[in-house]
Amino acid sequence: MNWYVxxxxxxxxxxxxxxxxxIGIECYCPLIIQIKQWSDRxxxxxxxxxxxxxxxxxxxxDRNSVFQVAGAVRYLFWLGKPAIVKDEEIEIIKKSLQDVNVSEIAVNPFQVGDxxxxxxxxxxxxxxxxQEVSKTHYILVLESLGCVLKIKYK
Structure with a gap:
């Protein structure tokens, strides 16, 4: 069975x-602990x-069965097909979140200039x-090939 996003x-x-x-669907929502600060605490x-x-x-x-649940919007797609995450990648996420030596984890999108x-x-x-980041695409400069690449995502 595949992991989907x-x-x-x-x-x-x-x-x-x-x-x-x-409802019996195996799922994984990786969680981390963050310290939130309010004005009083x-x-x-x-x-x-x-x-x-x-x-x-x-x-x-069985992919459509997830839409029985309120809050599930759509699948993440990659190259026109539902994105598949390998078992090994899920295990890496799980192990890294259990590592006591890791004090902070953040996932940040690409920034201009990266x-x-x-x-x-x-x-x-x-x-x-x-070169550019928007809600619908990235624009990348491939200097070695002398071209600009526009990657659209859904």
């Missing part, structure tokens, strides 16, 4: 994960590592510089 309504990750478990709270994402493991034919290495697709193993 379900996009949820904002701040619904834990609720969706609970409801999916209740500080408090440790459990927040999702990935905003609006929950991982679900099920057969390809230098990255493309890991898949036609331009695999190419170095790129992030």
């Amino acid at each position: 379900v996009y949820t309504k904002p701040k619904w990750e834990k609720k969706v994960s609970e409801k999916l478990n209740q 500080k408090k440790k709270i459990e927040v999702p590592l990935f905003n609006s994402y929950v991982f679900v493991q099920l057969q390809d034919g 230098r990255i290495k493309l890991e898949s697709g036609v331009f695999s193993n190419q170095d790129a510089i992030v």
Whole structure:
């Protein structure tokens, strides 16, 4: 069975994960502890590592069953197909969150000026510089090839 990424309504990750478990769908919502500060106090709270994402493991034919749960919006797609996360990657996330030596974890989107290495697709193993970031796409400069790449996402 594959792991898929379900996009949820904002701040619904834990609720969706609970409801999916209740109807028998194996899911994983990685949580971290953050210290939130208000004007009068500080408090440790459990927040999702990935905003609006929950991982679900099920057969390809059963993918629509997640939409029985309020708050599940859609699947995350990659190259026109539902994004699949490998078992090893889920295990790495789980192990890294259990590591007592890790004091803080943050997931940040790419920023303009970041230098990255493309890991898949036609331009695999190419170095790129992030030129633009928007809600619908990234624009990357591939200096070694002398071209600009626009990557759209859903």
